[in-house]
Each structure stands twice: as structure tokens, then as C-alpha cells.
Amino acid sequence: MICKKKDKPGEGEYNKMEELMVAEKTPTFEVKQKSVTVFAPATVANVVCGFDVLGFAVNAPGDEVVMRVTDKPGITISKITGDNGRLPMDPAKNTVSVSVKHYLESIGRSDLGLDIELHKKMPIGSGLGSSSASTVAGLFAAKTILGDDRDPIALLPFAMKGEEMACGQGHADNVAPALFGGFVLIRSYEPLDVVRLPHPKDLWCAIVFPDVDVPTREARQIIRKKVDMKDAVTQWGNVAGLVSGLFMQDIDLIGRSMKDVLVEPVRSMLIPGFYQMREMSMELGAVSFGISGSGPSVFAFTRDEATAQKITEKLQSFLEGMKIDSFSYVSTINDAGPKVIG
Incomplete structure (x- = not known):
């Protein structure tokens, strides 16, 4: 399986990703280690004006997968924590195991036995790419066990298979940044064409997850056709302005460009107090404010950590007054993607 690249890994544009789904001869991958623990990060998709085409990774929260080689061929799931019993233990129905299965088939290692422990360290249904983080952690763990040193781009089509199972559609705006880290543009889906974008290093992200239910499938159905x-x-102007601001390291331009006239006006109705939270955030010094993915999480870009902390504290206090529980996270943009932690 091949992936043509125009530039060096992590910086250039990746073309003809559909070729990764075609069965071709690949190196024979042998087991290099018996077990591994991998962390994969949460992500913010859409980034206000970039519906389905923009996303970035954060340092916290994220998910962890412990993977072990077993004597019996096939994939098993022995433990899932942090999900309150919501995720299936059946390997045929879990996004992590299904994605890993497709990956193993692609490299001719369906004979391998793997056991998976999934530890959810982030809320499910939060709009922070929960299923993406789990899937990417599992794929990266399998890749590590087999000593597959190809560019992580090779895992993207299999991660999208997990998204298709979780959300009904295999979008890449969560799985791509979770897999590569940083800020990512999905230039095209047919053919799949992914570009990693630069970003200001001093850009901070304040995230607040109001604990209300906004299912991704339903949130997609209310969008205008x-x-x-x-x-x-x-919208085109704002997307172009946001990408230009990232390349130019111009935080003011980034802020001016993060306006959504297509999706946010509809999805914001599903998030209690959305416009009040935006006004509070901007008054406290936010560069921009918007919905993370399909919601209900919201996020703000800031120029420093202190401002991000003030915003999360203010928004959580506001939600508490509405009798809504919430979680908050403050982070810079995560450029590392998944990492081995044990």
C-alpha cells in the first residue's frame, strides 16, 4: 500500500489517499513487542467556519488503549473503563477493534491475536472526538506492536472506518488531527487529500463541556442542505482567512475569520446559553469562540493560559447557575498526536 507525498512528513500535502485502501503487497510485519499503552488526544473539529474540513488536537483530555498480543488469533476486548457501560465489548461493534481489524487485514496479519483494554479519559458525546481518540490510540498501538514504521498517514483510512461506525459517516476532521497532531485541513474527501497546517505556538484553547446530550447524528440532520x-x-472568505492567519501566525486575523454563518446558527440552538457564553468569553479577552465539533462542547482561542483559565471558570460558573454540570480543559495545540506511554 502506498501514499504519495509532495513534501516531507508532517509538513506537506498528502495526495491519493484512496490508494491506501487498495490491497497491495506490503512488508511482512512481525511482532516487535508483546504489549503497549498508547494515549491519543481529543480534537476540536470544524473550528467554527471549517465544517468537516478543519480540526486540531489538544493536550487534554484524551483516551488510552492497552494492547497485548495473545496466543489465539483474532481481536478481543477484555476491559473498558470510564464509559459507564455505554460502549460495546463485542469486537465486531467497537470502533477500536473494527479499525484495528481492517488494518491487520490490509497488511496480511489477520492471524495475529490482540487483546484490547480501552480506558476512556474523556466524556462520550462531548463534541471532542471521543471515538476518534479511542480509534487512533488502538491503531497506533497495533502499529507499534508490529514495528510498522511507515508514516502514520497509512492509518488514516482505517481510523475513518471507525468514524463511519460511530457517526454514520467517515469524516476525517477529528481522526486526522488525533493521528497527526497539530492543525489539519481536509482539502478533499474524493480523493482524500489531507494537509497539516502551521499555527501560532502561543495560541491557547479553553474548552468547556456542558453535560447535556447533543448526539452527532441528530446534530448533522438539522443542518441546511x-x-x-x-x-x-x-463562509469561503472566513475559511480562507483562518488558513491564512494560521500560516501568517496572525492571531488577529484568525479571530476575525472564525465566524460561521452556515452551521453554528442552527447547532447553537442545541447548546444552552451558547450566545451568553460567547459574549462572556469575548469580554474576558478571547480571540474567538465557537462550537467544538457538533457540540455541546464550546471552545475559545486565547493568547495566554491565564485568559483561558478565566474563561473556563466563568463559563462553568454560568452553567452551574443553570443547573448544568460541566468539565473544562485548558491546552495549547497538541503537535504530537498519539504517543506511547507504557
Whole structure:
């Protein structure tokens, strides 16, 4: 299986990703270690104006997968924690095991026996790429066990299989940043074409998850299928401005560009107090404010950690007054992606 690259790994544009799904001769991967523990990060998808095409990784929260080689061929799941019993133990129905199965088949190692422990360290249904973090951690663990030293880009099609199972559609705006780290643009899905973008190093992210239910599938169904040309032009300008601001390291331009006239006006109705939280955040010095993925999590970019902390504290206090529990996270953009932690 091949992936053509125009530039060096992690910086250039990746083309013809569909070729990764074609069965071709691959090196024979042998077991290099018997067990591994991998962390994969949460992600913010859409990034306000970039619906389905932009996403970035954060340092916290994230998920962990412990994977061990077993004597019996096939994939098993022996333990899942932190999910309150919501995730299936059946390997045929879990996004982690299904993605790993596709990966093993692609490299001719369906004979391998693997046991999976999944430790959810982040809320399910939060809009922070929960299923993506789990899936990427599992794929990276299998890759590590087999000593597969190819670029992680090779795992992306299999991670998207997990997203298809979780959300009904195999979008890459969560799994790509979880897999590569950093800020990622999905330039095209047919063919799949992924670009990693630069970003200001002093850009901080404040995230607040209001503990209310906003299922991803339902959140997609309320989005308009047709838009006015005027709104489309506004959105194109904002996406172009955001990408330009990232390349130019211009935080003011990033802030001016993070406006969504297509999706946010509809999805914001599912998030209690959304516009009040945006006003509070901007008054405290946020560069921008928006919905993370399909919600209900919201996020703000700031220029420093102290401002991000103030924003999370203010928003959590506001939600508490509405009798809504919440979780908060403050982080810079995570450029590492998944990592071995044990």
C-alpha cells in the first residue's frame, strides 16, 4: 500500500489517499513487542467556519488503549473503563477493534491475536472526538506492536472506518488531527487529500463541556442542505482567512475569520446559553469562540493560559447557575498526536 507525498512528513500535502485502501503487497510485519499503552488526544473539529474540513488536537483530555498480543488469533476486548457501560465489548461493534481489524487485514496479519483494554479519559458525546481518540490510540498501538514504521498517514483510512461506525459517516476532521497532531485541513474527501497546517505556538484553547446530550447524528440532520450564495461567499472568505492567519501566525486575523454563518446558527440552538457564553468569553479577552465539533462542547482561542483559565471558570460558573454540570480543559495545540506511554 502506498501514499504519495509532495513534501516531507508532517509538513506537506498528502495526495491519493484512496490508494491506501487498495490491497497491495506490503512488508511482512512481525511482532516487535508483546504489549503497549498508547494515549491519543481529543480534537476540536470544524473550528467554527471549517465544517468537516478543519480540526486540531489538544493536550487534554484524551483516551488510552492497552494492547497485548495473545496466543489465539483474532481481536478481543477484555476491559473498558470510564464509559459507564455505554460502549460495546463485542469486537465486531467497537470502533477500536473494527479499525484495528481492517488494518491487520490490509497488511496480511489477520492471524495475529490482540487483546484490547480501552480506558476512556474523556466524556462520550462531548463534541471532542471521543471515538476518534479511542480509534487512533488502538491503531497506533497495533502499529507499534508490529514495528510498522511507515508514516502514520497509512492509518488514516482505517481510523475513518471507525468514524463511519460511530457517526454514520467517515469524516476525517477529528481522526486526522488525533493521528497527526497539530492543525489539519481536509482539502478533499474524493480523493482524500489531507494537509497539516502551521499555527501560532502561543495560541491557547479553553474548552468547556456542558453535560447535556447533543448526539452527532441528530446534530448533522438539522443542518441546511442548501445555502444562499451570499452566505457561501462569506463562509469561503472566513475559511480562507483562518488558513491564512494560521500560516501568517496572525492571531488577529484568525479571530476575525472564525465566524460561521452556515452551521453554528442552527447547532447553537442545541447548546444552552451558547450566545451568553460567547459574549462572556469575548469580554474576558478571547480571540474567538465557537462550537467544538457538533457540540455541546464550546471552545475559545486565547493568547495566554491565564485568559483561558478565566474563561473556563466563568463559563462553568454560568452553567452551574443553570443547573448544568460541566468539565473544562485548558491546552495549547497538541503537535504530537498519539504517543506511547507504557
